[in-house]
Amino acid sequence: MTAMAPIILNCMTTVTDQSDYNKHEDSLTNNLVHVKNPHLDTMEEDILYHFNLGTKTHNLPEMFGDIKFVCVGGSANRMKSFAQFIHQELALPGNIDDIRDICEGTDRYSMYKVGPVLSISHGMGVPSISIMLHELIKLLHHARCHDVIVFRIGTSGGVGLAPGTVVVTDKAVDCFFRAQFEQVVLGKVITRSTVLDMGVSEELLQCSSELNNFPTVIGNTMCTHDFYEGQGRLDGALCSFSTEDKLEYLRKAYDTGVRNIEMESTVFAAMCYACGIKAAVICVTLLNRFDGDQITSSHDVLVEYQQRPQVLVAHFIKKHLGLIL
Numbered sequence: 001m002t003a004m005a006p007i008i009l010n011c012m013t014t015v016t017d018q019s020d021y022n023k024h025e026d027s028l029t030n031n032l033v034h035v036k037n038p039h040l041d042t043m044e045e046d047i048l049y050h051f052n053l054g055t056k057t058h059n060l061p062e063m064f065g066d067i068k069f070v071c072v073g074g075s076a077n078r079m080k081s082f083a084q085f086i087h088q089e090l091a092l093p094g095n096i097d098d099i100r101d102i103c104e105g106t107d108r109y110s111m112y113k114v115g116p117v118l119s120i121s122h123g124m125g126v127p128s129i130s131i132m133l134h135e136l137i138k139l140l141h142h143a144r145c146h147d148v149i150v151f152r153i154g155t156s157g158g159v160g161l162a163p164g165t166v167v168v169t170d171k172a173v174d175c176f177f178r179a180q181f182e183q184v185v186l187g188k189v190i191t192r193s194t195v196l197d198m199g200v201s202e203e204l205l206q207c208s209s210e211l212n213n214f215p216t217v218i219g220n221t222m223c224t225h226d227f228y229e230g231q232g233r234l235d236g237a238l239c240s241f242s243t244e245d246k247l248e249y250l251r252k253a254y255d256t257g258v259r260n261i262e263m264e265s266t267v268f269a270a271m272c273y274a275c276g277i278k279a280a281v282i283c284v285t286l287l288n289r290f291d292g293d294q295i296t297s298s299h300d301v302l303v304e305y306q307q308r309p310q311v312l313v314a315h316f317i318k319k320h321l322g323l324i325l
């Protein structure tokens with residue numbers, strides 16, 4: 001048989017033979033989660049080290065095969081609270097205090113499963129969430145999950161918005177306002193697209209107008225590699241720019257459509273898109289960066305703000321499960 005020419009799919013996937021291509025086609029049409037790594041097929045066992053799970057030690061299809069919604073956010077406590085909240089919202093049997101951390105054998109991430117919903121913490125910043133996403137996507141793949149939607153429910157700094165506003169991300173952009181994510185692989189820069197699922201984002205906006213209890217907008221989200229200098233804050237341990245420089249940068253960001261700033265959205269969007277997973281980013285703003293840099297709201301106010309993306313996503317999930325019309 002003559003060798004087939006490589007077939008280039010989107011997101012820089014190169015497939016070199018017909019059986020691989022058929023596998024990709026199959027996973028696309030069945031909405032399966034598809035990994036883009038031929039080496040995985042040759043491995044006898046896959047250890048998801050930071051989750052303390054593995055393909056030989058755990059029956060992943062049995063444990064996770066029914067997952068339809070994955071919610072991720074920075075803090076372990078937030079993701080535990082979300083698991084307890086969604087348990088109540090879905091009126092599932094059992095006690096919320098019995099929901100246990102599936103990753104308790106490691107203190108890197110926390111993971112809770114509540115019916116078809118998985119709630120996982122990812123820590124702060126691109127390196128932390130990207131490690132979690134590699135293992136999450138492999139987990140969903142090994143478990144043969146299909147039709148999964150992944151949500152990042154987080155916090156952010158607002159750009160020209162009142163504190164407490166929820167931003168559903170239109171485009172995740174880098175600190176040059178480009179809708180792309182750059183990863184250095186073997187000393188070379190690979191650029192991936194940060195497309196998010198517009199259908200999911202529009203549904204989330206619809207959910208927000210049905211709930212009608214907090215302001216929600218759609219806008220671009222800027223992802224930075226630092227909370228202080230990287231986000232133009234004047235209150236870090238280091239600062240080499242003036243108040244005017246900061247405001248000029250924020251104004252530029254605003255003019256390109258940026259409405260909030262956080263630290264994970266670009267890699268989150270890029271990895272989900274590359275693996276054919278529908279994804280959305282929903283972050284509440286804790287302050288308006290035109291007004292300052294320090295987060296001055298009280299603990300109770302901040303807790304309530306953090307619940308807003310959770311309330312929105314819970315409403316979305318309940319609608320999808322037919323629990324509300």
Ligand SMILES: O=P(O)(O)O[C@H]1O[C@H](CO)[C@@H](O)[C@H]1O
Pocket residue numbers: 073074075123124125153154155156227262263264
């Ligand atoms: O609220 P979470 O999900 O932690 O995310 C935001 O908060 C952290 C900074 O305080 C960054 O990780 C940023 O992206």
Ligand SMILES: O=c1cc[nH]c(=O)[nH]1
Pocket residue numbers: 155156157158227231261262263286
């Ligand atoms: O200003 C903020 C607030 C929360 N998270 C961020 O990354 N920036």
